Amino acid sequence: MYRIPLLFAVISIALYASFGYDLNRSDFAKLLPLYGALFFLAYKLIQITKGNFWVLFGFGIAFRLVFLVAIPNLSQDFYRFIWDGRLLLQGENPYLFTPEQYVNKTSEILNSLRWLSGAEATKLINGMGALNASHYSNYPPINQLFFAIAALFAKNSILGSVVVLRLIMILADVGAFYFGRKLLKNLNLNPHTIFWYFLNPFIIIELTGNLHFEGVMLFFLVWALYLLQKRKWVWAAILIGVSVSVKLLPLLFLPLFFNYFLKNKKSEKNSSLEFTSFGIKKLIMFYSVCLLTAVVTFLPFFSSEFLQNFTTTIGLWFQNFEFNASVYYIIRWIGFQTVGWNIIATVGKILPLIVIAFILILTFFRRNETLPKLITAMLFGVSFYFLLSTTVHPWYVATPLLLCLFTRYRFPIVWSAVVILSYSAYGADGFNENLWLVATEYVVVIGYAVWEIFFRRKFGSAIT
Template sequence: MKALKQYNNFLFPVIGSIVLYLLFAYNLDRSEFIKLLLLYAGLFFCAWRIIEYSKFNFWVLAAMGVGFRLLFSPAIPNLSQDFYRFLWDGRLLVQGVNPYSSTPQLFFTDLSTALQVTSGKEVAQAAQLYAGMGDLNAGHYSNYPPINQLCFAIAGFFAGKSIVGSVLVLRILIILADIGILYFGKKLLERLNLPVKNIFWYFLNPFILIELTGNLHFEGVMLFFLIWSLYLLHKNNWFWAAVSLGISVSVKLLPLLLLPLFYKWFFKKEVSIALNLISSFKFYVVVLGTVLLTFAPFLSSEFISNFSATISLWFQNFEFNASVYYIIRWIGFQTVGWNLIGTVGKVLPVFVILILLALTFFRKNTTTQQLITAMLLAVTAYFLLSTTVHPWYIATPLVLSVFTKYKFPIVWSAVVMLSYSAYGADGFKENLWLVAVEYIIVMAFAITEIVAQSGEQKGNFRVVE
């Protein structure tokens, strides 16, 4: 009887997950917010039951995670249009065309530009890709780094005339990256003497399956190289750790933010300060050298101008699902009567840098777990001070939390879906009350955990004394 109960506790959430994922992938429109929320709540409950209340078997849960991902195989992403731009850039690159040299909008509005950019070559399904990506995306230069572009090109090479085929290729790459995170995450958890089960809060999290596998965001590929780097670093294989970290930066730029935090990891008591500085310096040289090597085929004054112009938009023009910034914006409207994003977008990064420097120089980051905890705090501070926080961004604090004592990113991955209330049937309009609910819940959990951890550390310190 007990065995039957355990079997049912495992079987029912698995079947429930399969049904809900199929509905999410093939019977949901982004504007159906209530339906989205109900499906996601059901999926999160099923994932919680599977991870926490089923008898733990690593390979069974791993196979289940892969199987859930395969349910999305032919599905067209239904929560994001970004993949159309991925396919556009990839098809240009396969034809030997620099994807950073022009915007899709300019390609369509200026025939001479189109001929100049593509040398007269045809972009397969160009009109469909252009319409799919939307005016906002089409009007800006590509901001996807070279290794990310390589993934797009692979899709263009193997399925350059089929949108569904290209989606499938991109999805395979993202699934392989997640399997890599599972593999190296497990090994790193074992070396840190942490519960291996923790990795499934990433691998079986419906947030990850929907935003990465389902909607084709490449945070997972970036995080694969980041986790691989941390595993290699923990094994003292600093050179290949640096190479892997450099590749991670060339998938998504976010790991650049974390580079200063590695500084103290190389400071070992048994080695002189000079040797510690040399080790740290060599690590940074290899990381930045790898990044430059991947960018080298595209480097030019035109690339720097186009790429930096697009990146700056994220700080001074775009706004979505923000927290601290929205409070400042409201104060600005009440005091001066207009949106202060142009000014605030320049000031908030300064605070991020100050927090990053404090975490670098005033915190002990000499062990791998201390380093990862500092990375989690830095990324969290960065997102809290950002003007734009798309749901899939939370994949980074989520995977980092797996290797720490903090679990608030798991809560964040549960409530971040509230941000999709902005995409209604009548167009885009954010519900700031729901944004407030999201961040109040996340910050309440985060503050509670930080206070608890601080108290635990003080208690441990008194015991040592």
């Protein structure tokens, strides 16, 4: 009965091992078929092992444990995580100096750090790269707390810190799986759908393998949504505030709760799912608790210097950095044709305003009175935000991927399959984006999304 799934799982483990221990980011010719094979095997496992919860769950854990002692090979960010964590453990504020400033201008401070020697600092800075080392930290406080935990348990070992961070990622994925499955059941949706998150090679590679904290943020967010569905809005608000302090992205969702609190009504399918509205007082309290929770986590670091450094670094993502963008690249091309130079500094200020306008339209002109409709609005909002962003790293797709499982849309699953094309930018000769592959990625994703929105009910879908 389990021979074929077990065979697929063993092959997947071998491929994950090759991905984690025998792959260079610049070797796109190897990376692409490896990922494609893993995605196909995950699809088949989900398809043919329906109803066997513990089997699939065990496969998901096993695939993640393959990476346990692997140094991330598709991202350098973890070096900065370790740097920030060791500074914090020593009582230093990681937001006040860039790594370069620590080395070049404050050697007396660096010399006093027991767990960040000159040799170790050099290794971490070389690992994170000059671009990262020259900027202030933009990782919120709860994120920093996890960095410090890694430093606490592995004070003198980069690999040890990686293992601790990886265990945190695995626990977060298990938590997202647990509450996601319960929420699917409570919404009368197929709980098996959660395996499109838990067994997805994109999630396993980008979050467990490359140590991106989207998984931790999503754990707190899906837990909050589950509690909101259970009418425990205070705890839901606290968890959303915590998720904001892991990654700032959930701030984008806050306006969308407006109609859910004011017009929340019984579901047509099951009257036990939704209830009468919370009311304006609880809405105000919900927002207050969310924001207060997030603000409290920032207080230990707060100063005018912190505020300037943190906001300046966040602004760079909109006005300086470019990677795997879609609509922005079209606008950039138009700018070159009309004015003759890159207009990112101007466009980077305008695009966020358009995103805010779109979120407000979803807030006030869309009926988000049930939780599935609210999550659908969140999915549309974050997807629109990424489509207009100047920088879309692959791991960003984790958020729309998890959200889509509670809706009737599946285009983020397709996105998680084709976003791997963005890694073609990292070649043996350095960074150079292949805009044809970027275009292919977004034509496929946008095309599938349009098909789902306008034609899916007529033709059905292969992804359930």
